[in-house]
Amino acid sequence: MAYSDKVLDHYNNPRNVGSFDKSSENVGTGMVGAPECGDVMKLQIKVNDESGIIEDAKFKTFGCGSAIASSSLATEWLKGKTVDQALAIKNTDIVNELSLPPVKIHCSVLAEDAIKAAISDYRTKQAKKTVVAQTVG
Amino acid sequence: MKTPIYLDNHATTQVDPRVLDAMLPYFTQNFGNAASRNHEFGWIAEQAVDKARKQIADLIGANAKEIIFTSGATESDNLAIKGVAEMYAEKGNHIITAATEHKAVLDTCKKLEKNGYRVTYLPVKGDGLIDLDMLRESITDKTILVTIMYANNEIGVIQPVQEIGKICREKGVLFHTDAVQAVGKVPVDVNKDNIDLASISAHKLYGPKGVGALYVRRRNPRVQITAQMDGGGHERGMRSGTLNVPGIVGLGEACAICQRDMPEETKRLQYLRDKLRSRLEAGLDEIYINGSWEHRLPHSLNMSFLYVEGESLLMGINDVAVSSGSACTSATLEPSYVLKALGLGDDIAHSSIRFGIGRFNTEEQIDYVADKLIDVVGKLRELSPLYEMAKEGIDLSKVAWVRD
Numbered sequence: 001m002a003y004s005d006k007v008l009d010h011y012n013n014p015r016n017v018g019s020f021d022k023s024s025e026n027v028g029t030g031m032v033g034a035p036e037c038g039d040v041m042k043l044q045i046k047v048n049d050e051s052g053i054i055e056d057a058k059f060k061t062f063g064c065g066s067a068i069a070s071s072s073l074a075t076e077w078l079k080g081k082t083v084d085q086a087l088a089i090k091n092t093d094i095v096n097e098l099s100l101p102p103v104k105i106h107c108s109v110l111a112e113d114a115i116k117a118a119i120s121d122y123r124t125k126q127a128k129k130t131v132v133a134q135t136v137g
Numbered sequence: 138m139k140t141p142i143y144l145d146n147h148a149t150t151q152v153d154p155r156v157l158d159a160m161l162p163y164f165t166q167n168f169g170n171a172a173s174r175n176h177e178f179g180w181i182a183e184q185a186v187d188k189a190r191k192q193i194a195d196l197i198g199a200n201a202k203e204i205i206f207t208s209g210a211t212e213s214d215n216l217a218i219k220g221v222a223e224m225y226a227e228k229g230n231h232i233i234t235a236a237t238e239h240k241a242v243l244d245t246c247k248k249l250e251k252n253g254y255r256v257t258y259l260p261v262k263g264d265g266l267i268d269l270d271m272l273r274e275s276i277t278d279k280t281i282l283v284t285i286m287y288a289n290n291e292i293g294v295i296q297p298v299q300e301i302g303k304i305c306r307e308k309g310v311l312f313h314t315d316a317v318q319a320v321g322k323v324p325v326d327v328n329k330d331n332i333d334l335a336s337i338s339a340h341k342l343y344g345p346k347g348v349g350a351l352y353v354r355r356r357n358p359r360v361q362i363t364a365q366m367d368g369g370g371h372e373r374g375m376r377s378g379t380l381n382v383p384g385i386v387g388l389g390e391a392c393a394i395c396q397r398d399m400p401e402e403t404k405r406l407q408y409l410r411d412k413l414r415s416r417l418e419a420g421l422d423e424i425y426i427n428g429s430w431e432h433r434l435p436h437s438l439n440m441s442f443l444y445v446e447g448e449s450l451l452m453g454i455n456d457v458a459v460s461s462g463s464a465c466t467s468a469t470l471e472p473s474y475v476l477k478a479l480g481l482g483d484d485i486a487h488s489s490i491r492f493g494i495g496r497f498n499t500e501e502q503i504d505y506v507a508d509k510l511i512d513v514v515g516k517l518r519e520l521s522p523l524y525e526m527a528k529e530g531i532d533l534s535k536v537a538w539v540r541d
Contacts, residue, residue, distance in 0.1 A: 003452070011452055017520055034538035035484030035523060038446055038472070042522035060522035064448035068520060117539070 004099035010069035028122025039063040043114035066104040070111035140456035146493035153343040159390040163383040189389025196392040198326035211241040213336035213351040220362025229279035236478040264429035265294035287319035291475040292428030293437025302331020321395030344391030348384030407435035416507035438492040444524035453513030462489035
């Protein structure tokens with residue numbers, strides 16, 4: 001299987017590998033995929049509550065080179081975007097950037113799902129905070 | 138030391154230079170058709186073919202007349218199974234095989250099922266071996282053939298062939314074995330092992346691709362098969378088609394070399410294989426061997442590296458040629474059915490690597506591969522959310538994964 005240079009680059013020099021504290025209030029964690037399918041992506045975002053901008057992102061992936069590259073690329077793109085801008089990231093953007101062949105398109109779909117899952121987790125935490133504030137206040 | 142390093146000798150092997158030397162004259166000088174009875178060109182070719190027949194027969198304890206030449210083991214498997222099924226159709230229509238067989242056997246059986254035959258696919262135990270009692274109980278009065286491979290191409294496990302053959306003899310059922318991975322690597326004896334038909338492939342034992350053989354027993358019992366290739370009646374009417382003389386000469390020479398070198402070569406390859414295993418076990422945790430260790434080809438190793446996916450692992454060791462049971466590396470995107478038959482979870486199949494050590498591998502190469510693997514697995518585990526979770530003490534089998 002021929003990998004594009006960009007996929008090889010992300011594989012050899014993955015960006016933003018690591019983990020944030022899951023319990024932290026401004027961290028959103030998305031975990032998608034399953035070991036049986038051969039792809040599991042954990043994507044985390046650290047959001048500045050006031051500006052709504054994703055200040056930092058980290059990932060860990062169990063999967064093939066294309067899956068690793070897709071999630072690594074996702075963290076690169078997320079940094080500096082607002083949460084709403086992040087939701088606009090489409091898997092097709094990832095496919096084009098990495099020149100993924102048809103058989104690897106599902107890796108980009110999983111990365112898009114991971115982004116959405118992380119944002120959803122962050123928003124859920126935000127909603128809970130608001131509820132608590134209202135209840136207390 | 139040159140790279141890439143070839144450690145995929147279950148997939149194919151380099152042609153031994155001595156084999157190539159033996160073959161060459163039969164392309165340009167002695168190029169006759171072995172079936173040309175009327176001139177010297179034909180006689181010389183026929184002589185070479187007869188010599189090869191004997192070389193192959195000697196390697197497996199057979200008689201030269203019992204060797205039929207084919208285009209390879211896939212054809213031999215087809216010929217054996219379909220040939221017996223058709224010839225003995227009046228005696229019965231039941232065939233027994235195993236879940237871990239090569240596709241050449243499994244697909245042939247599936248084809249026969251479409252044509253009204255019944256096939257039993259025996260499961261294997263966790264170590265990859267079939268249960269002999271289960272085999273015995275599966276045999277009915279309609280069973281005409283048991284086909285079980287001598288040694289498995291993916292996990293290297295060796296089946297209890299002698300016992301299987303004995304059970305078949307007791308019950309009067311023919312026993313075919315796909316012996317592709319075993320011939321030339323471990324001592325195969327068609328009489329001691331009670332074998333009636335055996336498939337052989339040249340390119341798995343340092344011979345050329347495109348040629349193989351089928352052993353067909355002539356005595357006790359006399360086995361007959363219906364030809365699958367019709368034509369000029371070559372190979373005693375069992376397989377028509379002009380013989381691939383240079384290929385056959387190559388197969389013969391390859392067998393002769395294997396027979397001569399087997400004791401020494403087995404020792405050397407086993408040493409290299411064991412060294413690879415112990416280096417990896419010393420350098421990494423959470424790695425497992427797939428299939429029985431005790432009943433295994435001496436040069437074969439199939440290991441799973443937990444929490445790391447196979448294709449990404451192969452990418453990291455891109456100057457080493459091996460193969461993986463991972464879905465991503467297969468054409469069909471399905472994980473290895475052999476590993477699944479062992480009862481292993483898909484995640485273990487996804488993390489598996491198959492090593493096949495061969496005649497042309499050196500200790501220096503093994504050391505390099507061990508170092509490289511330890512390094513790459515380490516890096517990928519740092520990337521792996523599964524390793525992270527496992528280290529935190531989470532039981533991955535209890536996690537509710539979000540699947541699409």
